[in-house]
Amino acid sequence: MSSVTRLTVLLAPWVVIDPAHERLVAGLTLDSRHVQPGWLFLAMAGSSRHGLAHLDQALANGAAAVLWEPGAGHDAEQVQARCQAAGAIAVPFKGLAAAAGHLGARFYGDPSSALRVIGVTGTDGKTSVAHYTAQLAEQLDGPSAIMGTLGWGEVAAPMDSGLTTADALTLQSRFAELRDRRVRTVAMEVSSHALAQHRTEAVRMDVAVLTHVGRDHLDYHGTVEAYRAAKRQLFTRSGLQQCVLNRDDELGAELLAAPDRGASALSYGYHAEADLRILSTAPEATSLRVKALLSGIQRTLVLPVLGEFNAMNAMAALGAFVGDYPLDDALDALARIQPVPGRMEHYRTANDALVVIDYAHTPGALEAALSTLRHHLTGRLICVMGCGGDRDRGKREVMGAAASRLADTVIITDDNPRTEDPADIRAAVKAGCHPGSDCREIGDREEAIATAMAMARPGDGVLVAGKGHESQQVIGEAVIPFSDQAVVRSRIPGGLH
Missing domain, CATH: 3.40.1390.10 (MurE/MurF, N-terminal domain)
Incomplete structure (x- = not known):
């Protein structure tokens, strides 16, 4: 350095x-x-x-x-x-x-040029795809690292990073440190804020991956169009070797046909024209069975994760390695991926109910988490959820509507209310709930989770949505220690999965 x-x-x-x-x-x-x-x-x-x-x-x-x-x-x-x-x-x-x-x-000697950098962007799935990508790289090519929401550094023990994508100078400093540690591949989440603020402009990106683009951060970007335009920048930059695009996503389909795309493209999804095509998924007790058409050959994969949408996340990660490594080696590595903290992280209660913690904090992510969890259950589905304060207010009713439509019981609680009145946020979410649905308010998040777990019977499932891996709650100007995982574990004998 x-x-x-x-x-x-x-x-x-x-x-x-x-x-x-x-x-x-x-x-x-x-x-x-x-x-x-x-x-x-x-x-x-x-x-x-x-x-x-x-x-x-x-x-x-x-x-x-x-x-x-x-x-x-x-x-x-x-x-x-x-x-x-x-x-x-x-x-x-x-x-x-x-x-x-x-x-x-x-200043740091252009450190990203000495690494293989895989950038991942989208509204939902960034963190899971980046972690799966880093895990695959670790198995296929040696020392690898992650940069994103859950931290930065070696895959097994990332350090806290604060922002999903660090500021421009911090990024270069971290790349330099990873280069000096002889890391070979870095999978990094690239947020829309980072793209709009030029934070990654000097990063030499080899592969760019698109997950799903929905609605988020409109408090910053103003419109969905501006938000999508920020995401699009990652795929039109010079120096890219490959774009991995979600064929089922509107922006992904648009980029596949875009003349200004920065590199050749490989697509994934359920679409009949996807290069990595998912044919079907089947939930199992603690895994997901996926049938896919890869390079014209039908394959069956058993992934040690929950959630139908993780089939898409797995295909997105796989796409970053197709063509550079033998497909069988990549598939063997994919079968060994580990769940990401706070992303469909699952526990079993003493009476055999399933409790899942997920970061779902957008309408699309919440709907996907509830829909896929339902397939792993034989009983009722209970959802604990809320919305953050000082953020996009337009999604609150939408999320309330999705939760009440897909769960049997919804407990609306506080997320990170920040400087807004928590009761006002809860009321806005509840206003979106369908008439006659079982939607309740319990502002205290720990009490809300405890109530949901106490309600769950054998075969039931509880989704605790919104905060995922976070270890703090922001109420007013105060930042207090709080972990959904800690609350759930404290109510399970042994606190184990």
């Missing part, structure tokens, strides 16, 4: 500075709290605040130079004076957000 780089070399050809202002840069960051002596601080315009709001902290921590994005309300002379007083230089840089990743790549 690079130790120091001259500022003039780092910035050329974007910005030319006076050689008299040359500095040796020992590190770079967007976070003023992480600045160390001799580092470069990048101050960019954010959605609510500008990085210059943290300039004093960056200078106090020893920033040698500050790259800042000019904009209304910021006086260049004042910024320069504050930096000069601290012994640093200030360099205005138009378009800094789009260039930040390239600066990081240059």
Whole structure:
């Protein structure tokens, strides 16, 4: 990993500075709290605040130079004076957000070029597909890593990552660390926010995978069209070797026919023209049997996961390796994939009811989880669900409608209400429930889960939806420890699957 780089070399050809202002840069960051002596601080315009709001902290921590994005309300002379007083230089840089990743790549020696990087995007399924992909890579090609919602690092023990896709500089730093650890393949989730904010622009992507695109993050993108346009960027970038596309998805079908697609394409799905075609699925007690047509040959796979939609997730992961590895080897690896924490994670109660924890927090994901879980049951289906606050309000009634249509009993509880009134969120969800359906409100999430489990009888199933792997709950400004898994395990003898 690079130790120091001259500022003039780092910035050329974007910005030319006076050689008299040359500095040796020992590190770079967007976070003023992480600045160390001799580092470069990048101050960019954010959605609510500008990085210059943290300039004093960056200078106090020893920033040698500050790259800042000019904009209304910021006086260049004042910024320069504050930096000069601290012994640093200030360099205005138009378009800094789009260039930040390239600066990081240059500083760290373009680390992603030394790795095979497989990017996964979509509304639902990103995390599962990325983890299955990393597991396949580990078996087929040696040391592999994951970057995404559940963390980053080696597949067996990822570290907490905060965001689904890290900021542009952090990404380059992590790629450099993985390169230096001799990792060969990285499977990474690529969020719509990351694409819209240019975070992955300097990542050399080899394969891009599309899961399913529905409705999400409209609080940020504004419209479904803008959200889809952000996703589309991953597949029209230069340097791609292959696109793996969901043939059953509207955007996937569109990209298959797109003249500006960045690479050759391989499709998967139930569609008769899919290259990796699912013929049928059959749920078993703790697995999923899948019949598929692969390379013109019918195959039967037994996957150690729950959920019909995991057949699609498995095909998406498989698509990233077709053509590069013997198909039989890839299928053997696929048969050994492990469930992803918080993604159809299943437990059996003492009286043989099935409890499943899933991250489903969109209408499509909730509907898929309920529909597929029903096939594993002989009794009733109970759903514990809610919606997050300060997020897309339009999906609340839609999710209430889906839950009441597909479950026998719905317990509406709090997810992460954030700064909204939790009762208002629950009321909006309940307003979508079908008349006459059994929809109840229990705001306390632990009580809601405990009530659902107490109701379950042999052959019944409980879906605890919305938070999945999360270990915290955000209520108002407070972030409190909370884990659906811990609550479920505490009510099962031994706490085991």
